[in-house]
Amino acid sequence: MSVPEEPDKVKLLISLFSPREDLIHEVISNMTDLFGPVDWMSPPLFFDRTRYYAGEMGWPLHRRFISFHTLIPPQDLIPIKIKTNEIERGYLDGENRLINIDPGYVSAERLILATGKNYIHRIYLGKGIFADLTLIFKRGTFVPLEWTYPDYSDPKMIEIWNQLRERYMNEIREKRLRNKTEERR
Template identity: 45%
Template sequence: MGVILKANSVKLIIGLIGKEEIFNRVKKILIQKFGGIDFENPVLDFNFTDYYELEMGGNLKRQFLSFKRQILPDKVASIKIYTNSLEKRFSAAGGRRRVNIDPGYLTLSKLVLATTKDYQHRIYLGKGIFAEVTLRFKDKSFREWEWTYPDYRSREYIDIFNYIRNNLCGKKERK
């Protein structure tokens, strides 16, 4: 019989998609809730899909945040519920989102994202929230799976997550 172990803490990551002018307001609230940010990438153009354009308009931007305070991995579902409530709080008249706020976590071996959408490779966490391993760490870098979204496959995003991973584990030798 296997021994049940306590889960290790993980690095909370939150991705933002929307108009850049709303990001600072959202970040301020996220800092109040989750503590200080230890990394945020320069704001990037988000042009991998037009999925959000009907709801949020064009010329969307993307930014990832990494938080100093680590979390237990089982908290990602309640964090996703919280970030969905923030999306509603920032919504325009008629309920159209102005910002997409996607939480997940990073470990030395993987990037996990929380979602409300079920699919064949996603695991139910409870309260309507699912999780997927979006990237895996192999051969000194994060790597995609067949289901990884196109933006998360990009060299630019993978470099961001490699940087956060290096920050997470310091200068130690990595697998």
């Protein structure tokens, strides 16, 4: 029989893209008030694997990925996605979004994105939010799945996700070491 226990906290990851680079930086700055300090930011990228959002948001679309210093319980993805949806609604041009914000997390085993859209590989979390299993960690690297978005499965991005996971694993090891040290006192 399995004994339920809480999983390790996870590394909050957020993808932002917009036709306006300045807006991405403004939103990132505002997010630190909500989620704590940013501990990693991708170089400037283009959201160019699909033109799915071009009609709504324009073209080209600038992109950044960020992660935060403070680890979160995995279930916090629900209120975080709800909050990022609210932030998006604060930057509308009529009915069109000026920024897209997609939170997710990196754990030892996987990279998860939060979404409001159901699909075969998405697990319902609650309050209209689903967990999208985007990448799995297998044999020393993140591995894309048949439904993984092309921009997440690009070999250069896989390298970045592996580095982010290594950063996360170091944080978890340090936390466990601190906990053991405190238990001995």
